[in-house]
Amino acid sequence: MSEYRGYHGRALQFLKENNISVGDTVTITTDSEHIATIMPRYEHSDDLHIVVKLKSGYNVGLELDKIKKIKFVSSTPAAMVEQSSPQQDPSLPKILLLSTGGTIASRVDYRTGSVTPALSAQELNASVPELSSIANIDAEVLFSEYSENITPEHWIKTACKLDSYADSEYAGIIVAHGTDTMQYTAAFLSFSLAGFPKPIVLVGSQRSSDRPSSDAALNLIAAARFIAQLRTPGVFVAMHNSLSDDDVACHLGTRVRKNHTSRRDAFETVGAPPAFIVTQSDIISNLKSPYFAKNKYTPKITVDTSVVLVKYHPGYEPQNLDYTIERGCKAIIFEGTGLGHVGKSMYEIVRKARQKEIFVGMTSQCIDGRVNMAVYESGRDLLNIGIVPLADMLPEVALVKAMWAAGQGSIKEIMTRKIASEFTE
Amino acid sequence: MSEYRGYHGRALQFLKENNISVGDTVTITTDSEHIATIMPRYEHSDDLHIVVKLKSGYNVGLELDKIKKIKFVSSTPAAMVEQSSPQQDPSLPKILLLSTGGTIASRVDYRTGSVTPALSAQELNASVPELSSIANIDAEVLFSEYSENITPEHWIKTACKLDSYADSEYAGIIVAHGTDTMQYTAAFLSFSLAGFPKPIVLVGSQRSSDRPSSDAALNLIAAARFIAQLRTPGVFVAMHNSLSDDDVACHLGTRVRKNHTSRRDAFETVGAPPAFIVTQSDIISNLKSPYFAKNKYTPKITVDTSVVLVKYHPGYEPQNLDYTIERGCKAIIFEGTGLGHVGKSMYEIVRKARQKEIFVGMTSQCIDGRVNMAVYESGRDLLNIGIVPLADMLPEVALVKAMWAAGQGSIKEIMTRKIASEFTE
Numbered sequence: 001m002s003e004y005r006g007y008h009g010r011a012l013q014f015l016k017e018n019n020i021s022v023g024d025t026v027t028i029t030t031d032s033e034h035i036a037t038i039m040p041r042y043e044h045s046d047d048l049h050i051v052v053k054l055k056s057g058y059n060v061g062l063e064l065d066k067i068k069k070i071k072f073v074s075s076t077p078a079a080m081v082e083q084s085s086p087q088q089d090p091s092l093p094k095i096l097l098l099s100t101g102g103t104i105a106s107r108v109d110y111r112t113g114s115v116t117p118a119l120s121a122q123e124l125n126a127s128v129p130e131l132s133s134i135a136n137i138d139a140e141v142l143f144s145e146y147s148e149n150i151t152p153e154h155w156i157k158t159a160c161k162l163d164s165y166a167d168s169e170y171a172g173i174i175v176a177h178g179t180d181t182m183q184y185t186a187a188f189l190s191f192s193l194a195g196f197p198k199p200i201v202l203v204g205s206q207r208s209s210d211r212p213s214s215d216a217a218l219n220l221i222a223a224a225r226f227i228a229q230l231r232t233p234g235v236f237v238a239m240h241n242s243l244s245d246d247d248v249a250c251h252l253g254t255r256v257r258k259n260h261t262s263r264r265d266a267f268e269t270v271g272a273p274p275a276f277i278v279t280q281s282d283i284i285s286n287l288k289s290p291y292f293a294k295n296k297y298t299p300k301i302t303v304d305t306s307v308v309l310v311k312y313h314p315g316y317e318p319q320n321l322d323y324t325i326e327r328g329c330k331a332i333i334f335e336g337t338g339l340g341h342v343g344k345s346m347y348e349i350v351r352k353a354r355q356k357e358i359f360v361g362m363t364s365q366c367i368d369g370r371v372n373m374a375v376y377e378s379g380r381d382l383l384n385i386g387i388v389p390l391a392d393m394l395p396e397v398a399l400v401k402a403m404w405a406a407g408q409g410s411i412k413e414i415m416t417r418k419i420a421s422e423f424t425e
Numbered sequence: 426m427s428e429y430r431g432y433h434g435r436a437l438q439f440l441k442e443n444n445i446s447v448g449d450t451v452t453i454t455t456d457s458e459h460i461a462t463i464m465p466r467y468e469h470s471d472d473l474h475i476v477v478k479l480k481s482g483y484n485v486g487l488e489l490d491k492i493k494k495i496k497f498v499s500s501t502p503a504a505m506v507e508q509s510s511p512q513q514d515p516s517l518p519k520i521l522l523l524s525t526g527g528t529i530a531s532r533v534d535y536r537t538g539s540v541t542p543a544l545s546a547q548e549l550n551a552s553v554p555e556l557s558s559i560a561n562i563d564a565e566v567l568f569s570e571y572s573e574n575i576t577p578e579h580w581i582k583t584a585c586k587l588d589s590y591a592d593s594e595y596a597g598i599i600v601a602h603g604t605d606t607m608q609y610t611a612a613f614l615s616f617s618l619a620g621f622p623k624p625i626v627l628v629g630s631q632r633s634s635d636r637p638s639s640d641a642a643l644n645l646i647a648a649a650r651f652i653a654q655l656r657t658p659g660v661f662v663a664m665h666n667s668l669s670d671d672d673v674a675c676h677l678g679t680r681v682r683k684n685h686t687s688r689r690d691a692f693e694t695v696g697a698p699p700a701f702i703v704t705q706s707d708i709i710s711n712l713k714s715p716y717f718a719k720n721k722y723t724p725k726i727t728v729d730t731s732v733v734l735v736k737y738h739p740g741y742e743p744q745n746l747d748y749t750i751e752r753g754c755k756a757i758i759f760e761g762t763g764l765g766h767v768g769k770s771m772y773e774i775v776r777k778a779r780q781k782e783i784f785v786g787m788t789s790q791c792i793d794g795r796v797n798m799a800v801y802e803s804g805r806d807l808l809n810i811g812i813v814p815l816a817d818m819l820p821e822v823a824l825v826k827a828m829w830a831a832g833q834g835s836i837k838e839i840m841t842r843k844i845a846s847e848f849t850e
Contacts, residue, residue, distance in 0.1 A: 148766035148803050152740045180762035184739050261764050261794030305740035311760075313821065314609050315577045315730035315828055323748040335736075337605035339686050341573035367792070369686030378573050396738065403740055 006041025010064060011050055018070050028052060029069040030062060088136045093171035093228045095135040097220075100158060100185075101144040102178025104205040104216045128217045134224040135171070147178025147185070147204075152303040152403065155188040159301045162193060162200060166297060172199035172227030174220065179204040179258060179266065182237060186253030187400040188303070190235040190420035195297035199227050200235045202253070206264045215240050215264040222248030222278035229283055230276070234291030235420065240264040241277055249274035250283075252291060254397050254422035257367065270394060271368050271424075293418045302407025304330060309399045311335040311365055312342040318349040325352060331359040331402040331411050334387070335395045340364055340371035341378045347385060354386040359411040361388045361402065363395040370424075388412060391423040398422075431466025435489060436475055443495050453477060454494040455487060513561045518596035518653050520560040522645075525583060525610075526569040527603025529630040529641045553642045559649040560596070572603025572610070572629075577728040577828065580613040584726045587618060587625060591722060597624035597652030599645065604629040604683060604691065607662060611678030612825040613728070615660040615845035620722035624652050625660045627678070631689045640665050640689040647673030647703035654708055655701070659716030660845065665689040666702055674699035675708075677716060679822050679847035682792065695819060696793050696849075718843045727832025729755060734824045736760040736790055737767040743774040750777060756784040756827040756836050759812070760820045765789055765796035766803045772810060779811040784836040786813045786827065788820040795849075813837060816848040823847075 003022045004012055015038070020026055022040045027033055036052035049061040099105045131137050142161055143154065158175065165173060177185060186202050193200070201223040205216035223238040235253030242265050251269045260266035269275065275291075277284040306329045310321060321332070332353055336342050340362040342350070353360055362371050362382065370392035373379030383389070390398050398415070401422060405414035428447045429437055440463070445451060447465045452458055461477035474486040524530045556562050567586055570579065583600065590598060602610060611627050618625070626648040630641035648663040660678030667690050676694045685691035694700065700716075702709040731754045735746060746757070757778055761767050765787040767775070778785050787796050787807065795817035798804030808814070815823050823840070826847060830839035 146766075146801060146803055148737075148762050149768045150739050151768065151770070155739070180766055181739050258763065258791050259793055261789045261791045261796065263794065266791065266794070303740070305742060307740075308745065309736055309738065311734055311736055312573075313734065313824060314575050314580070314606050315728070315732075317730060319752070320733065320745075320749055324745055327744070337573050338683065341571075341605055343574045343576065345576070364686045366683050366686045366691065368684055369688065369691070371686065376571060378571055399738060 003040075006045055007047070007050070008045075009047030011041075011045075011047045014050065014064055014067075018072070020070065020072055024075050025073040026052075027069075027071045027073055028062065028067060030066050035073065089132070090136075092133075093135050094169055095137050095224055095227055096165060096168075096170045096173045097137050097139045097176065098158075098161065098173055099139070099141045099144070099176040100147075100150070100154070100178075102147050102176060102180075102182075102204050103208045104176045104178075104203060104219070105144065128220050130217070130221050131224055134221065135228050137224070138170075145178070147181040150178070150181050150185060152188075152305055155185055155192070156301055156303060158185065159189055159192045159299070162189065162196070163299045163301065166193075166196060166198070166299075170198065171231055172201065174223045174227070175200060175202045176220075177202045177204050179206060179239075183253075183256050183258055183267075183394075183396055184400055186235050186237050186256060187397045187422070188404060190253045190291075190422070191401055191404045192301045192303075193235070193297075193299050194419050195233075195292050195294055196235070196299075197233055197297055199230070199232055200253075201227060201250070202235070202237045204239065206240075206262060206266060215245075218245055219248055222250070226250050226276060226278055226283060230285075232276075232287070232291070236275065237267055238278070239267040241274065246280060248278040250276035250278060252421050254420050255394070257394060257396070271392060289421070291421050293420065300404070300408060303403050304406035305403055307331040307333065307399060307402045307406055309333050309335065309395060311395075312337060312346065314343070316343075316346070318346055321346075321349050322352070325349070325356060325358065329358060330406040331361065333361050333363060333390075333395060333398045333402055335365040336362050336371070337365060339369075339375055339379060340373045340382070340389055341376070342382065344378075347381065350382070350385050350387060359388070359402065359415065360386065361390045361398055361415055363390050363393055363398045365395070367394070388415065390415065393423045428465075431470050432472070432475070433470075434472030436466070436472045439475065439489055443497070445495065445497055449500055450498040451477075452494075452496045452498055453487065453492060455491050460498065514557070515561075517558075517560050519594055520562050520649055520652055521590060521593075521595045521598045522562050522564045522601065523583075523586065523598055524564070524566045524569070524601040525572075525575070525579070525603075527572050527601060527605075527607075527629050528633045529601045529603075529628060529644070530569065553645050555642070555646050556649055559646065560653050562649070563595075570603070572605040572607060575603070575606050575610060577613075577730055580610055580617070581726055581728060583610065584614055584617045584724070587614065587621070588724050588726065591618075591621060591623070591724075595623065596656055597626065599648045599652070600625060600627045601645075602627045602629050604631060604664070608678075608681050608683055608692075608819075608821055609825055611660050611662050611681060612822045612847070613829060615678045615716075615847070616826055616829045617726045617728075618660070618722075618724050619844050620658075620717050620719055621660070621724075622658055622722055624655070624657055625678075626652060626675070627660070627662045629662075629664060631665075631687060631691060640670075643670055644673055647675070651675050651701060651703055651708060655710075657701075657712070657716070661700065662692055663703070664692040666699065671705060673703040675701035675703060677846050679845050680819070682819060682821070696817060714846070716846050718845065725829070725833060728828050729831035730828055731755040732758065732824060732827045732831055734758050734760065734820060736820075737762060737771065739768070741768075741771070743771055746771075746774050747777070750774070750781060750783065754783060755831040756786065758786050758788060758815075758820060758823045758827055760790040761787050761796070762790060764794075764800055764804060765798045765807070765814055766801070767807065769803075772806065775807070775810050775812060784813070784827065784840065785811065786815045786823055786840055788815050788818055788823045790820070792819070813840060815840065818848045
């Protein structure tokens, strides 16, 4: 039975004219000849490409205009990928590729068309053959979750696994991760593994690898080059630096934010250039000081989720916070307005929180810039009530830091001490 | 008794050398000669300026290096501002300047040094003499609040006041407003006064007018020029477009966000250039379509604050939302991750909300880009549970729109209908 799931317009016509349907194995000639299996497309795909799975396991989109010849081979999929590990070159450094799921580790089930975060780290490695010229890469699957489903339990599991490699022979570790909550995981690893002696580089992709415009390969290659060449200790996020395929930015794990829902260059270092830019030829450093505030590696892998993030706005009802306080929360992180304010209607509930010795910290919903509560009367009132200004810490990072600190006690002392470049002077 | 509040370093030395202290009246010569009163400085001020109040009531910072002569006149402040209304020119349009408070309408009490939002609209007008060549400006004080203390009751009061001027002789209305929650007020006015036949331009400043770098005058002048020259109906926010004093951006009131705590160009139109740029010589328009979706002016000045904004993050505890649902909230606006996701741990509580017929809408904490819940399994699950994707509506705007819609019933129908350019196709 013919099947054309997701194809329409010119691409559908192309398949029909060649008597080829999804799941068929073909030989296909562009600049070179490949054996490949025709893959289904997503909903809302364009009609200018077909997508094929190569024998390497890598899905690629091919422009119709660049296909010189296509020939039906069989109606069964091409033989399973021969999973020969790439050749090891003893002169190259070793890198561990740890997969936690996400779009970067996703593949389309070629019969159902659904996307599942099920590409093994080994397959991910094999799908980017350029990696073998940069490093000898070992691959390991930790779990397979889209990152909106990542929980603090996953953070702990990831940190413990990374900790177990602190003294290993690896030059650094690449963590494949979904982009939705990558910044939260990066922050947690930064705090819990403060002083980790190797680079930990989180890598994701905004386009799954069956799409012509996937950013997975370039991001992975850049992360590997960054580790192999620089070996800078710290937690970083490596993602496209622009819409072109030229540069990858390597952001500090505590200063990075996903600032666009879909662009490949969605991730930005807030208020500064990225710490490193990996270009086609070089790695440019903008890093002014070491990532970790101290050198000694003393992992503290703790978390307590009794922390709330409250974005203040006109009409915010203080009762909502009252309930949280009654339930025994340990810290409140405000996303205040402007320089770090909340309205007078909040003063009473904040006083109540402080009486219960709940830590109350202030960040700004402006995202960029820094909290300064000494300028206006409102800010000075809030300081007097006992709200702690958190400089230019990002709200999400302050939240994660507070969860981490709440797992250790003495939240205020920890929140105001710099651990991993999470705020600037 | 000599008093030098806030002065230090060179500026303090300058005052002492000239036997002048805060509160004294002096004649001061720069390019021209003025009678002025010496004002105190803020904490953390530089030591390169002194600040004086001119007879016009305008506070200006004067660079020490530009002061040619300073001469003591008396130890009492200069006579109160002579509040002569500027000359009216019948050939110019009329504009109403409505003051609600904020830094733009603040002044320093020259003896105590504290900032109070107490500059009257008339004084604000008089402090920017350039306005009189653009329009005949009437001034009115509605209230005097820093905008972190603005509540939905203030929104209602402002909308009713503006509504009363819908058929007036004014070409448009400038609303002086604090910058902290200006975007929320702008959104509320956009929805409640949909179809308003004149421009409403909110103007603030990031530096109070006693500072040498105050942006108040330029923003006011640009707003007046925009109204006088274009008369484009809609709700706009006029603020510096860059760190220089060259251009002022006129943003759509539903697409603007304060994206920096302190920069004068903190306000940005998200995902697009500002609707208008007011340059020194011209006004450049980027507006593609009318601001309001319909032309007929039918004010609906309603609000119901039974709406919550929930920023999803790993470790978010669904119980917090449960309490809100039990208390009878009418709408939940999620700031989801990425393309509009929340973790699986939230599915049950969202189902419960939907069973109670609570509206549940999805925006993205990425701020830029648009929600697309059809790409991943998570998004499709959430659509099935009944979450309504809100395109590229900003989270804060979606919150205000939901509060406005909740005041009218049929929240879902209103939330998905475009009222005032709050989302794009």
